Each structure stands twice: as C-alpha cells, then as structure tokens.
Amino acid sequence: MNKFQKTIRKLGKVEDFEIKNNSLVLFLIGPSLFIYSHFINNYGIDTVKIQGARELFALLFLIVSILPFIFKQRIKHYFGWIVFLIMLLFSHHLIINLSINDFNIQFLLGFYVFNFGAILLFNNRTFINFFLVTTFAHLLQKMMVSNIDTVTFKAILSSFTLLYIFSFIILSGSTLFRKKIARLNKTLNKKSKLKTLDLEKKAKDLQEKNFDLEEFAKVVSHDLKTPLRNVLALSNWLQQDIEDNNTESIVTHLKLIEKEVIQMDLILEGVLKYSLQNEVSSSNEKVNLDDLVNDLKRLCENDKCSIIIKKELPVLEINKTQIQLVFQNLFQNAIKFNDKEICKVIVDYSLKDEFYTFSVADNGVGIEEKYYTKIFTLFQKLDIEKDTNSMGIGLSVVKKIINTNKGEIYLISKLNVGTTFYFTIPV
Numbered sequence: 001m002n003k004f005q006k007t008i009r010k011l012g013k014v015e016d017f018e019i020k021n022n023s024l025v026l027f028l029i030g031p032s033l034f035i036y037s038h039f040i041n042n043y044g045i046d047t048v049k050i051q052g053a054r055e056l057f058a059l060l061f062l063i064v065s066i067l068p069f070i071f072k073q074r075i076k077h078y079f080g081w082i083v084f085l086i087m088l089l090f091s092h093h094l095i096i097n098l099s100i101n102d103f104n105i106q107f108l109l110g111f112y113v114f115n116f117g118a119i120l121l122f123n124n125r126t127f128i129n130f131f132l133v134t135t136f137a138h139l140l141q142k143m144m145v146s147n148i149d150t151v152t153f154k155a156i157l158s159s160f161t162l163l164y165i166f167s168f169i170i171l172s173g174s175t176l177f178r179k180k181i182a183r184l185n186k187t188l189n190k191k192s193k194l195k196t197l198d199l200e201k202k203a204k205d206l207q208e209k210n211f212d213l214e215e216f217a218k219v220v221s222h223d224l225k226t227p228l229r230n231v232l233a234l235s236n237w238l239q240q241d242i243e244d245n246n247t248e249s250i251v252t253h254l255k256l257i258e259k260e261v262i263q264m265d266l267i268l269e270g271v272l273k274y275s276l277q278n279e280v281s282s283s284n285e286k287v288n289l290d291d292l293v294n295d296l297k298r299l300c301e302n303d304k305c306s307i308i309i310k311k312e313l314p315v316l317e318i319n320k321t322q323i324q325l326v327f328q329n330l331f332q333n334a335i336k337f338n339d340k341e342i343c344k345v346i347v348d349y350s351l352k353d354e355f356y357t358f359s360v361a362d363n364g365v366g367i368e369e370k371y372y373t374k375i376f377t378l379f380q381k382l383d384i385e386k387d388t389n390s391m392g393i394g395l396s397v398v399k400k401i402i403n404t405n406k407g408e409i410y411l412i413s414k415l416n417v418g419t420t421f422y423f424t425i426p427v
Helices: 002-014 016-043 052-077 077-099 103-122 125-144 148-221 223-244 245-274 288-298 320-336 394-404
Strands: 284-289 305-309 315-318 343-352 355-362 409-414 418-426
Touching: 002 077, 016 052, 016 077, 016 103, 052 077, 077 103, 077 125, 103 125, 103 148, 125 148, 148 288, 223 245, 284 288, 284 320, 288 305, 288 320, 315 320, 320 343, 320 355, 320 394, 320 418, 394 409
Parallel strands: 305 343
Antiparallel strands: 284 315, 343 355, 355 418, 409 418
C-alpha cells in the first residue's frame, strides 16, 4: 500500500462508537427531511422544488446508514469519507435550493441546522475545513448574483460566519478528543495483545508444569514405590537373619538394600535434573559451540570411539550448561548403544530460516521406528538398555532443553546401521 492510499485510509477511518452514532443520525435525516419539507411546502409561502431531489437524498442517507451493518469492520476505514461526501453534496444542494427560493428564512434555518449538524459528524479537521470553505464560497457566490437587499445579505453573511466560527471552536475540541480516544484505543489494543500473548505463554507453561507433575506422580506411584517395597521386604528378611544369626544372608540382604537405595537415588536425581530444565535460564551467554563440543570430544574419545566434527560450529546465545547437557547426552547414548568395533560419531549443522539444525549421527545398533516417541519419555528405557545405572532420563532432558529454547528434536534411524539425532535452535 502506497503513501497516498495510507493517507486516504487514515482520513476516512472512524472509531466503532462514531460509526454507530453517525449511522443513527443518517438514518433519521431521511424522515426529518420529508417532515421539514412537508411543512415548508404546505404551510409557508410559495416555494420552488427540485423534483425528485428530496427522495433521492433521503434514499442515499438511508443506504449510507445501513452500510456498516453490511460491510461491518471493512467499512471503518472509509466510512468517514462516505459521510463527508454525502454531507458535502447535500449542503451544496441546499445552497442551490436557497438561491432559487430567494434565500427564504424557512430554507435558511434548515440550512443552518443541517450544516451545524454535518460538521459535528466529521471525524477530522481536513473534512471540516474543506466543508466550511467550499460551502461558504458557494453560498457567497449565490448571494452575490441574487436580488436580495444589502441588509439581508449582511445578515446572512454575518450569521453564517458566526455559525461557522462556533462550529469550528466546538469541533476543534471534539477533534482533539477523537484523536485522544483513538490513541487510547490503540494503546489499549496493544496492551491487550501483549496481555493475551503473556496469558498464552503462562497457559503453555502451566500446561507443561501439569504434564511434569503427572510424570512426577507416575514416578512416585510406580518407579519410586517399587524400590521402597523391596527395601521394606529386605529389612524384614534382614531382621529374621539377625535373629537366626545367619551372617552370609545378612551380607547378601545388606548389599541388595544398598542396590535399591542407589536405584532410588538415581530416580530422585533424574527427577531433579529433569525439572531444572523447565525454563530458559536468565544466565544465557554467548557460547562458542566449537570449543564446547571439542572439549566434550576429548573427554569421550578413546581407542574404540572416534568423534568427527565436520565443520566449525557457530556461536550461540544460550545457557551453557543446558547446551552442554544436550551434546553430552547424545554423545553418551551414541557410545553406549554401539555394537561396532569402532564407534563413530559425526557432528554437523546447517542454517536455514533463522534456525540452526544440528545433527549427531552414529553407527550404532539403531532404533526401531515404533520407539521414536518412547525414547524421549521420562524414565522410559528400551529393551536393549541393560545398564542398571541408566534411568532413561537422558533424552527426556535433551528434549525438554530443546523445546524450552523454542527448538525441536527428532531422529532418523536404521537397525544395525545407526541413528542420527537432529535438533534445531533459533539464531
């Protein structure tokens, strides 16, 4: 939209309350026109009528008054123009009618009332000024070519000038008030949108927290309850062993109790680590991923594991601990679930549509497609995971970190060939 079109729309734009008021006034003008002209034509002096003009303008006022109900919000950018043009047209018609009726006082009073009311309907000074100048010029021209006496000429001229001065004073304040209302509406709309966005964010955060709470409830009701029951049973057996003075059985049961306590500790540590990734940290900083990943590479690489970084990684503004956890967990998974003689891990990235897409590929055992969703769920382990020290929280933590930072994570895998994890981070 060019500058001229924007100016036109700005001039014609009216507020919702103005549309309602103007529509009502325009709707009443038609009947009022008929009633007033009826009294003039039947109870006053002989008058000259322009045939069909009254009916035409009454119909036009009616049509304009119902336009907002037909076009609704679309009309608000042009309704000011429509009201201005029909009022300007009818005003000049009234001047012609005044002229052919020798500036009869009855026509003159109606003309004054209409012009004062018309100005009150305008929504900006541009319309008011143009209306005043053209109407006054037209009226003056008609009076100068008429046969009215000097006293009448001066009386009409002075009264009409006074009317316009009063109208202009009133409308100046009204126009400023309209602008103030428009600014307030704009500010309120902006605040309303910001508040809505804030509420939507809070609703989303609340939904995520509710989900985490449900996950925690599952952990407490199932994962944590099982080792607690085992500890209770083992303690009862231990008590019996002490009574029987069975030293060998006591040692065995104590080791089993220790194992169950370690299991509970892993579960609680996993819940804590998972819950700490709920929000984007306020301590974000510029992180050189190339340095960070190379440091992890030196820690994870050995004679049986090779980590290849295909190109220099970018600098990100992110929480360093979180992004380190992401790569660390992906590296550990790639190494842990690898059945090849030499484990290979390849790191790469690309930039597209304001997002970095990182990939961590391995040549491990692969993952069946039916497990693609399950592996990201808290405390969900695949059948291939035999390590008792693994609680199935690594990838769930990775997913939470990526989602919290407005990214996504997904994978492509082929059994006995390898798996590639992809995750996105906004620039």
